[in-house]
Amino acid sequence: MRGAAFRDALARVIDEQRGSLLPWVPVLLGAGMAIWLALPFEPPVALYAACLLGAGALCVPRGAARMFGVAVLLLALGFALAGVRGHLVAAPVLTRDYYGPVMGRIIDIDANQAGAMRLTLDNVVLDRIAPQDVPAQVRISLAGRQGFFQQTPGTVVMMTARLTPPNGPPEPHGFDFRRYAWFEGLGAVGSTQTPAVTAYPPQDGALLIERVRMILSGAIRAHVAGDAGGFLAAVLTGDRQGLSPEVNQWMRDTSLYHLVSISGVHMALLAAFVFALVRGAVALVPPLALRVSSKKIAAAVALPVAAFYLALAGRDIATERAFITVAVSLGAVLIDRRAISLNTVAIAATLVLLMRPEAVLNAGFQMSFAAVVGLVVLFDALRHTQHRWPGLRRWRAMGWVLLPAAVSLVAGVATAPYAAASFNRISHYSLPANMLAEAAMSFLVMPAGVLALVLWPLGVGPVALWVAAQGTRWILWVAAWIASWPFAVSAVQTPQPAVLPLMTLGGLFVILWRGWGRWLGLPVVAAALVLWGLTARPALLIAGDGAAVAVLGAEGRVFSKPRGAGYAAANWLRSDGEIISQADAAARVGWVVGDGRATIVVAGQRVLHLTTAVAARAAQDCGGADIVVAAHDLPPLGDCTVFDKTVLRASGAVAGIITNAGLRLDTVEATSGRRLWIR
Structure with a gap:
């Protein structure tokens, strides 16, 4: 009886979800792809076959069991597709310097x-x-x-x-x-x-399209000088060479960088402008407007324009993702469906993952679809609110004032975890920055920029370009101004690998699941946040070339020397949640430095870093250290753990983790395993 009651209850829960299961397709496919990408070994062919056959067998029963089988099949399919993609892109990799x-x-x-x-x-x-x-x-x-x-x-x-x-x-x-x-x-x-x-x-x-792209970029920067021209070239052609590092930093510190990179915002603004332009033109001819669907004609024209923009801006993951999302929305208009809904977003995400399974780990993919899903939920809630309380329509004028703030707030909250985990920064003034900048982007930069490209062959493109440039100058001024505000940015440390998957699963469960059970996703999100806060950074870090060693002290990360392994050092500090230079971190108290030697004690282990070639050549023994590090090859030193040039070439970077048993040394080689891309 209990078994039958459980099956009946499960069947009722599944029945409640009918009609809302499509959005789970990219979630399950992406989960399978992420599992394949995270494996520490290369799966044998037999494992792919076993996964697909086993999952297919689970689809045979009826009812709730079949739904479970389909879910497992989608996981297995994502796993297999990622493997196929990984082998299809195989190409020679340099094996030595x-x-x-x-x-x-x-x-x-x-x-x-x-x-x-x-x-x-x-x-x-x-x-x-x-x-x-x-x-x-x-x-x-x-x-x-x-x-x-x-x-x-x-x-x-x-x-x-x-x-x-x-x-x-x-x-x-x-x-x-x-x-x-x-x-x-x-x-x-x-x-x-x-x-x-x-x-x-x-x-x-x-490479004709690529050449046209660079010619256009050069022409834009020739007509619009400075960072404004570089910004405009980046927006219209995807060429970001003209942006100075200072401008890039302003844009990141104010959460405006999405306006620079070709993303869903640009593609949507372009398509919306062309859509409105064509629909308005059709409306100006009443006999034509009465006989045809101006909406469908506008969508049919906007689609190839967006495709040309895709080709012009360069086919990277972000641009392809933006085009697919817009193309699915325009396709929905052509077949009389809602342009933006959770189903259209799911179809777009599925297409992106089928083309590029590796995109599931891409921060741009995660942030883009998180923002779109958040906005779909927002507009669905607003629509339901209007139906439920018709009297609110009289406040529509105020709604148009508050809507931009609501859109920026929802998009910011939806993307914040992914941005913080990927870039280790939180912009505290992203809401006012986006409210001030996005209006110029929507009503000046993109419309005038598109007109400039269209009118360029007629010789009047620079006039429209001047209008677009005023918008870019305003955006750059907003970015510089808000980035200079006190406490504009704070750093956050990199979370444990399980944090983002847990947070994503919990958030999607709240959004996609029907019924009271959706609220079970909130404890999952809360657990992910707690886990993030409990993340412990390595007490010791050794660069893969031995040029930098750093320990975690009372003040933060302390380096043995102010220079060396700059890329690794910058990543360590960013992952620690620190906004500080390597030189400043090396000035902290901790290391005892002299004669090309730097020593420090970590969890009872004495670490010696031989910071110069002379010190490395002079080394004859461990020098009283338990761990010896050098960027050069060392002779046998005795009873100590040595990480020299030869050892590090095989092991990769090293992390020292404090455990109950002492200091555990993890290496990149041991944690990464053997995959197609690891030689």
């Missing part, structure tokens, strides 16, 4: 975080490396601003460069650039101090 001549065709030009120009090359030729072992693509940063550099995509260039395989995480469980590079097709990264010399000009028709 390389210094010498490099020749290749430019397929992309952008800027790194320091503002230096960066080239992505394909058809690469390297000296003394067999053609079958040469990476399909390499990315090279050019020294300085390279203002003289005039090459465009399609140009074959030559240079002397230093290349390395993609680097592993700066600490165990940290962001793995090797995985990102694998799915992007990057087999090596590096830099050059020499000019890039043209070997061959672009072939006719080769």
